[in-house]
Amino acid sequence: MHPNIQTHTYFIWFSRILVSLNIFFSILLSPVLANDFLDMSLEELINLEVTSAAKTPTPLLKTPGAIHVITKEDIRRSGANSIPELLKMVPGMNVAQLDSNRWAISARGFNGEFANKLLVMIDGRSVYTPVFSGVYWDVQDLVLAEIERIEVIRGPGASLWGSNAVNGIINIMTRSAETTLGSQVSAWAGTGATGGLSVMQGSEIGSSSYLRLTAKGFTRGVNQLNGRDTDDDMTMGRTGFRWDYIGSDFTGKTTGSFYQGQEGANFDQVSYKGDYHDRFNDDIDMKGGHLLSSWSNQFSEKSSLSFQVYFDYTQRKGAFYDEKLQVLDVEFQHNYEPGPGHKFTWGGNLRAYFDDLTAHANVFMDPEDDQYTQFSLFVQDDYPLLKDLTLTLGTKVEHNDFTGWEFQPNARLLWEISQKISLWGAVSRAVRTPSRLDSNGGIVLALYPPGHELNPTPNAEIPLAIPIIVTFQGNDEFESEVVTAYELGLRSLVSDHASIDIALFWNNYKKLRTGSNLPPNIVFEGDLPVAIDQVSFANNELEGETYGIEASMEYQMTDDWKLIGAYSYMEMKFDFGGQLEEFLNSFYANHQASIQSRLNLSHNVEADIWVTYTDEIEVQNQPELWDLTLRLGWQPSPTWQLELVGHNLLHDHKKQLDSEIISMVSSEIERGVFLRLTCQF
Numbered sequence: 001m002h003p004n005i006q007t008h009t010y011f012i013w014f015s016r017i018l019v020s021l022n023i024f025f026s027i028l029l030s031p032v033l034a035n036d037f038l039d040m041s042l043e044e045l046i047n048l049e050v051t052s053a054a055k056t057p058t059p060l061l062k063t064p065g066a067i068h069v070i071t072k073e074d075i076r077r078s079g080a081n082s083i084p085e086l087l088k089m090v091p092g093m094n095v096a097q098l099d100s101n102r103w104a105i106s107a108r109g110f111n112g113e114f115a116n117k118l119l120v121m122i123d124g125r126s127v128y129t130p131v132f133s134g135v136y137w138d139v140q141d142l143v144l145a146e147i148e149r150i151e152v153i154r155g156p157g158a159s160l161w162g163s164n165a166v167n168g169i170i171n172i173m174t175r176s177a178e179t180t181l182g183s184q185v186s187a188w189a190g191t192g193a194t195g196g197l198s199v200m201q202g203s204e205i206g207s208s209s210y211l212r213l214t215a216k217g218f219t220r221g222v223n224q225l226n227g228r229d230t231d232d233d234m235t236m237g238r239t240g241f242r243w244d245y246i247g248s249d250f251t252g253k254t255t256g257s258f259y260q261g262q263e264g265a266n267f268d269q270v271s272y273k274g275d276y277h278d279r280f281n282d283d284i285d286m287k288g289g290h291l292l293s294s295w296s297n298q299f300s301e302k303s304s305l306s307f308q309v310y311f312d313y314t315q316r317k318g319a320f321y322d323e324k325l326q327v328l329d330v331e332f333q334h335n336y337e338p339g340p341g342h343k344f345t346w347g348g349n350l351r352a353y354f355d356d357l358t359a360h361a362n363v364f365m366d367p368e369d370d371q372y373t374q375f376s377l378f379v380q381d382d383y384p385l386l387k388d389l390t391l392t393l394g395t396k397v398e399h400n401d402f403t404g405w406e407f408q409p410n411a412r413l414l415w416e417i418s419q420k421i422s423l424w425g426a427v428s429r430a431v432r433t434p435s436r437l438d439s440n441g442g443i444v445l446a447l448y449p450p451g452h453e454l455n456p457t458p459n460a461e462i463p464l465a466i467p468i469i470v471t472f473q474g475n476d477e478f479e480s481e482v483v484t485a486y487e488l489g490l491r492s493l494v495s496d497h498a499s500i501d502i503a504l505f506w507n508n509y510k511k512l513r514t515g516s517n518l519p520p521n522i523v524f525e526g527d528l529p530v531a532i533d534q535v536s537f538a539n540n541e542l543e544g545e546t547y548g549i550e551a552s553m554e555y556q557m558t559d560d561w562k563l564i565g566a567y568s569y570m571e572m573k574f575d576f577g578g579q580l581e582e583f584l585n586s587f588y589a590n591h592q593a594s595i596q597s598r599l600n601l602s603h604n605v606e607a608d609i610w611v612t613y614t615d616e617i618e619v620q621n622q623p624e625l626w627d628l629t630l631r632l633g634w635q636p637s638p639t640w641q642l643e644l645v646g647h648n649l650l651h652d653h654k655k656q657l658d659s660e661i662i663s664m665v666s667s668e669i670e671r672g673v674f675l676r677l678t679c680q681f
Helices: 003-028 042-046 072-078 083-089 436-440 578-584
Strands: 066-071 093-097 103-107 118-122 147-154 168-174 182-190 194-206 209-220 234-246 250-270 277-300 303-317 321-339 342-359 363-365 369-386 389-400 404-416 421-432 441-448 468-473 481-495 498-517 521-525 528-558 561-575 591-602 605-614 625-634 640-647 672-680
Touching: 042 481, 042 498, 042 528, 066 072, 066 083, 066 498, 072 083, 072 147, 072 605, 072 625, 083 093, 083 103, 083 147, 083 591, 103 118, 194 672, 342 363, 363 436, 436 441
Parallel strands: 118 168, 468 528
Antiparallel strands: 066 147, 093 103, 147 168, 182 194, 182 672, 194 209, 209 234, 234 250, 250 277, 277 303, 303 321, 321 342, 342 369, 363 441, 369 389, 389 404, 404 421, 421 481, 441 468, 481 498, 498 528, 521 528, 528 561, 561 591, 591 605, 605 625, 625 640, 640 672
């Protein structure tokens, strides 16, 4: 595309969005009566009970934290086919698709394929892997219709949930089997060899007992990079169940799943010759599953006890390493109300990991198999200082086999200014514990060919122009990364038709992961030097800070039209010196924005528009990115629904982000259109 035409196109889109926002705020400040056409009114949404922030049901308006809820109605009208797509609507979340299957997802910066400061759970079961401190997003693929809501916390949550809840928490909560009685079948097909089928069946199997069975299978086609297929296709099958018992004082649930699939990917094997990279395709085989059971007993109106245990299994086989990981987790929690408005929560957790890692190209682990545990106790006290002023104090004391004891305290203050406005503030400490890679592994990070600014050859010591290969090596004395976070927020139902949610934050980081260069090692073939092997030894010498603002707004324009907006601004500052500091201070997007329009054209026809914007990422030469998703839904009867969805519509194909690891090749994500038919009976 010609640069002037491209600039003009962006200007048109930017102007249109500015006009929409001007209309939005103009109407927001004018007296307009509107009724709700969605399942929940704005007042119901702002008082929706959430559990991730306090581990007990608390109305959103009375929650002293930056939390955003993706409801089942948000999911249905998003046009999304996967969980990562849904997270784009949350302010402060950094979401980028790397290829058909791989994602980079974080909160408040530090984004990358191996982002390590975000705790992700499904029904309270952690899917955060200690192998590299991250999440395999490609296998977190539920039937979207079985999700009740997704609670997304930006900021630390470690005082309740433990280590690695540093910059945020994502808790994906599935629906009770009692609410999904009957059958649902959904099939979709679209461009790029994309298609799938999901089935959900719910039944009552006895007095107060309900069972849901689910199954899903899908394929995703390949993308391209510079006109060449990246072979990033995927085939996946998943089955699962949920059983619920709902008694007067005693409730319980048991969930289980099994998945198996294969995905393709492009990798670069470091070479000393030619263009210094041997690109090859690889198939990654994946399978795994889980079994979880949780129970809760309400002893009285003031006291309840809950217990949860789960087992999780993950297996992956690929070009770089084979992984088997088993996790056993046991947790209990006691809730007690000593007096009106006074809530006291305490509990404990024990988790054991058993891994078996076989390293191949560009990766090494020593030892290749290991087992390690962590245990913790937590306590939280919500105390009403005044009628409308509540102080929350809590901490989690945790022990792990890598760094020993960790303390993660938290203090929050909530002022309920009125029944429609709340103001909150928080100070928190959280840690990111070392991964297996940090402690006793290694990986090839980068290759600098001759002529690169970081490659000094040829010089007096090495008269030949040869590449430099940078390898990260773990350190068994690596310590936990630490953040102290300061937050301030406002949540308000401005009127019957408008709500706002604003959060300010400043995070101060200590002991961040970086590396100390060991003396370079010259690699010879015979007597000829062919490369310099530069090993970077893991340490905790980096410090820095991030700060910013996040805002979300909802406005009910008319009975049949709703607008939802989100915006975030962030700055990152690191103090290390040299090119690493320059690199880190430009490895993020300053501005992000999203606006959704949900319109009922008639009683059974829906038209939804979703525009997203991501600022440029300077260090990757990644220009600003505008994107558009359109959804047209038609429900001819209560049984049938037909949807036509288009996503990434502003570009034929566009790279969103490069992986931070040189060996992992990203794709240009292509424009896509799919048709989805759902039958519910």
